[in-house]
Amino acid sequence: MKRFIKKHPVGFTITVSTIVVTAAVSWGIIALMHWAFFDLDRLEPGELITEETSPDGRYTVQTFLNNGGATVDYAVLGVLTFNKKKREAKNIYWDYHEEEGEVSWIDEETVQINDQVLHVPKDIYDYRRE
Known part of the structure; x- marks a missing residue:
């Protein structure tokens, strides 16, 4: 390797630079695809279906019906609201x-939305990740 570096310092620099730039561009594309297609925070709520507050009053879960239009079927979004902490609502x-x-x-920190049981605030159900 030392011999290559001594004989071709410009070639080595170009190779390393190309690898670094390619890695950065690839990471950026992956991050953009995740944001565009998998980030639940980008979803618009839609029409309110139901709203239930946890037994201790710390959380409220609302479910919304999303009408995707003529070519996309209906979907349901569940949103967790923090009632006693100043935190932004979270799509769960x-x-x-x-x-x-x-x-x-089910209890103060466990909610069932349709058939999915979630331990709030950490759990998230997204059908695309199943």
Whole structure:
């Protein structure tokens, strides 16, 4: 390797620079694709279906019906609101081919939305990741 560097310092610099630029561009494309196609925070709520507050009053979950239009089926979005902390609401549930958003609290930190059981605030259900 030392011999290559001594004989071709410009070629080595160009090779390393090309690798670094390619890696940065690839990372940027992957980040953009995630933001565009998989980021739940980009979803618009839609029409409110139901709203339920946790037994201790710390959280509220609302479900919304999203009408994708003529070529896309209905989907349901579940949004967690923090009632006692100053935190931004969080999208915790996203399911496609769904028109109902039944919410029931199992305990203070466990909610069931349709058939999915989530431990709030950390769990998220997204049908695209199944």
